[in-house]
Amino acid sequence: MKFGIVIYDGVEPIDLATYGVLSMAKRIRPQIEICTITASENLCVSLANGLRVLADHDLTSAPPVDVLIITGGPGWIAQAQNEATCRFLRARAEDMLMVSVCTGAMILAAAGLLDGRAATTKCQVVPPEVSPIVRLRKDYPAVDTREASLVDTGGVITGGGVTLGIDTMLYLLGKFFGQDVAKETARIMEYHRAWAANVERFPPLRVASQ
Numbered sequence: 001m002k003f004g005i006v007i008y009d010g011v012e013p014i015d016l017a018t019y020g021v022l023s024m025a026k027r028i029r030p031q032i033e034i035c036t037i038t039a040s041e042n043l044c045v046s047l048a049n050g051l052r053v054l055a056d057h058d059l060t061s062a063p064p065v066d067v068l069i070i071t072g073g074p075g076w077i078a079q080a081q082n083e084a085t086c087r088f089l090r091a092r093a094e095d096m097l098m099v100s101v102c103t104g105a106m107i108l109a110a111a112g113l114l115d116g117r118a119a120t121t122k123c124q125v126v127p128p129e130v131s132p133i134v135r136l137r138k139d140y141p142a143v144d145t146r147e148a149s150l151v152d153t154g155g156v157i158t159g160g161g162v163t164l165g166i167d168t169m170l171y172l173l174g175k176f177f178g179q180d181v182a183k184e185t186a187r188i189m190e191y192h193r194a195w196a197a198n199v200e201r202f203p204p205l206r207v208a209s210q
Contacts, residue, residue, distance in 0.1 A: 001029075001031060001032055001033065001066050001067075001176060002033040002034075002035070002063070002064075002065040002066050002067075003022055003032065003033065003034050003035075003065060003066065003067045003068075003069060004034075004035050004036075004037050004062060004063075004065035004067070004068045004069065005018055005019055005034065005035070005036050005037065005069045005071060006036075006037050006038070006068065006069065006070045006071060006085075006089075006104075007036055007037070007038050007045050007047075007053065007055060007071055008038055008039050008040070008045060008071075008075050008078075008079050008085070009040065009045055009046050009047075009075050009078070010046070010047070010048055010073050010074045010075020010076070010078065010079075011045070011047050011048065011071045011072070011073040011075055012047070012048045012071075012072060012073035012074070012102065012162070013047045013048060013049070013051050014162055014163065014165070015071035015072055015073055015101055015102055015104075015162075015165055016047075016053075016071070017163070017165055017166050017169070018069050018071060018101055018165055018168075018169055019034060019036070021166055021169035021170065021173075021185065021189065022034050022169060024185055024188060024189050025169075025173050025177075025181065025185040027188065028181055028184055028185060028188075029177055029181060035056040035057060035062075035063065035065070036053070036055040036056045036057070037055060037056065037057045037058070037059065037062045037068075038055035038057070038058060038059075039058070039059055039079065039082055039084055039085045039088075040055070040058065041058055043055045043056075043057075043058060047073070048073050048074050048075070059084060059085070059088045062088075064095070064096075065096055066096055066097065067096060067097045067099055067172065067176075068089075068092055068096050068097070068098055068099065069099045069100070069101065069104075070089070070098070070099070070100045070101070070104035070105075070107055070108060071100075071101055071102065071104050071165075072100070072101055072102025072103030072104040072105070072106070072121075072122060072161070072165075073102070073103065076103040076104065076106045076107055076132075077106075079107050079110075080106055080107050080109075080110035081110070085107065085111075086107070086110055086111035086112075087111075089107070089108065089111045089113060090111050090112065090113065093111075093113050093155070093156075097155065097156075097157065098113060098155065098156045098157070099156075099157045099158075099159070099168065099172065100121070100156075100157070100158045100159060101159040101164070101165035101168050102121065102122045102132075102159070102160070102161045102162055102164075102165055103121055103122050103132045103161075104121075104158075104159075105119055105120065105121035105132075105136065105158040105159075106121060106132055106135070106136060108156065108158070109136060109139075109140040109143055113156060114140065114142075114143040114156065114158070115140075115142040115143065116142060116144075116209060117143065117144065117153045117156055117207075117209045118143075118144040118145075118146050118151045118153055118205065118207035118209075119136065119143050119144065119145060119146065119151050119153075119156070119158040120133065120145070120146050120147060120148045120149075120150065120151045120158050120159070120160050120205075121133050121136050121145075121158060121160070121161065122160065122161025122162065123147060123160065123161055124161060124162075132161070133145060133147060144207070146205060146207070148160065148202070148203070148204060148205045149164050149167055149168075149198055149199075149202040149203065149204050150164070150167065150168050150171055150204035150205070151204070151205045151206075151207060152171075152175075152204060152205070152206045152207070153206075153207050153208065153209040154208065154209055155209065156209075157171070157172070159171075160202075164198070166189075166191060166195075167195060167198050167199075167204075170182045170185060170186055170191075170195055171204060173185055
């Protein structure tokens with residue numbers, strides 16, 4: 001099973017935990033494949049605060065994947081206005097599961113992929129920054145904005161902010177490989193206690209799309 005992770009200039013480095021969780025899960029399910037995809041033509045991506053990474057593919061060379069994960073970070077504003085990115089997401093949405101973490105949901109909303117669906121995104125910010133979930137509710141009234149660790153509407157899954165991206169990846173592992181794989185991955189990551197607490201106190205939502 002192949003996972004594609006969309007990164008771009010200004011992604012928060014912690015959102016690369018999406019890759020990290022899948023990398024750990026690969027020890028349990030070696031058939032997992034992971035690649036990174038970027039809108040940058042030279043494949044070099046400058047993450048928030050200067051970390052640079054080299055993506056595997058640009059938008060035109062991106063291979064088919066089973067799950068496409070859109071990361072978040074301060075660069076989401078530019079990507080939400082990038083028609084090439086939005087067009088890529090709309091085209092891929094027909095063939096694969098779309099998943100966002102953190103403010104990646106804002107890019108999906110800009111592409112029109114959350115219209116008529118329940119969705120969530122990052123809530124907590126440093127003032128005077130406006131909370132992305134407030135912006136999602138205000139700027140995209142066609143989206144049923146929810147405050148949750150994760151919202152699963154079937155064809156699209158949106159995860160909450162920052163470290164909840166880890167929980168989103170564990171949710172995906174449970175969805176595709178079973179809860180035993182998800183729990184074992186959380187254990188070897190030494191995240192099982194935090195995950196159990198999050199599931200109990202801030203549970204994911206499963207909502208049918210409208």
